[in-house]
Amino acid sequence: DIQMTQSPSSLSASVGDRVTITCRASQGISNYLAWFQQKPGQAPKSLIYAASSLQSGVPSKFSGSGSGTDFTLTISSLQPDDFATYYCQQYNTFPFTFGPGTTVDIK
Amino acid sequence: EEQVLESGGGLVQPGGSLRLSCAASGFTFSTCAMSWVRQAPGKGLEWVSTINHSGDRTNYADSVKGRFTISRDNSQNTLYVQMNSLRVEDTAVYYCAKRGWPGVLPSDLWGRGTLVTVSS
Numbered sequence: 001d002i003q004m005t006q007s008p009s010s011l012s013a014s015v016g017d018r019v020t021i022t023c024r025a026s027q028g029i030s031n032y033l034a035w036f037q038q039k040p041g042q043a044p045k046s047l048i049y050a051a052s053s054l055q056s057g058v059p060s061k062f063s064g065s066g067s068g069t070d071f072t073l074t075i076s077s078l079q080p081d082d083f084a085t086y087y088c089q090q091y092n093t094f095p096f097t098f099g100p101g102t103t104v105d106i107k
Numbered sequence: 108e109e110q111v112l113e114s115g116g117g118l119v120q121p122g123g124s125l126r127l128s129c130a131a132s133g134f135t136f137s138t139c140a141m142s143w144v145r146q147a148p149g150k151g152l153e154w155v156s157t158i159n160h161s162g163d164r165t166n167y168a169d170s171v172k173g174r175f176t177i178s179r180d181n182s183q184n185t186l187y188v189q190m191n192s193l194r195v196e197d198t199a200v201y202y203c204a205k206r207g208w209p210g211v212l213p214s215d216l217w218g219r220g221t222l223v224t225v226s227s
Binding site for chain 1 (some may be wrong): 142208211212213
């Protein structure tokens with residue numbers, strides 16, 4: 001199975017900050033990498049697919065990059081609505097696997 | 108508006124069975140692969156199973172293989188998962204998710220989830 005890791009596991013940031021989360025796959029997954037946002041008590045929301053493509057309706061302050069094994073999610077100018085947990089997921093092969101999540105909270 | 112809505116969760120004893128349903132609307136269900144993903148209390152997301160658009164190809168996580176069966180009824184726009192021989196560690200919120208196929212697309216729409224509690 002492909003193992004996914006994320007760093008950091010949590011971070012504290014202020015409104016207006018630029019935030020970057022890193023995701024690493026244990027083997028190459030091309031660009032079959034998705035990012036999800038989850039707020040407490042809510043379902044995950046899809047943000048990015050194919051490593052860098054924005055899902056419809058997702059604001060452009062979210063961006064993704066990477067290919068192979070190393071990927072990043074960047075949130076420019078953090079807003080109160082962005083404080084949440086972010087997960088990466090590989091969909092290169094079954095079983096699909098998620099990273100452990102990165103919690104972004106208010107400094 | 109695209110929507111998926113899970114139902115069927117509840118409290119069940121270890122070794123028991125439960126069937127979850129997911130009603131889809133607002134999109135062409137019969138053309139989309141569908142998935143189940145779960146989240147144990149306070150934990151991260153775990154992919155459980157995926158079925159292709161026509162229902163003749165299925166995949167399972169090792170943790171549920173042989174105990175869970177995913178299926179779909181395209182005439183009713185409904186996804187199912189039959190869960191047998193339930194264990195305490197199967198306790199989780201179970202999410203239904205639209206799409207999700209290797210090398211194609213990940214899931215792009217999730218339901219609100221249904222809670223399954225396995226306890227004596």
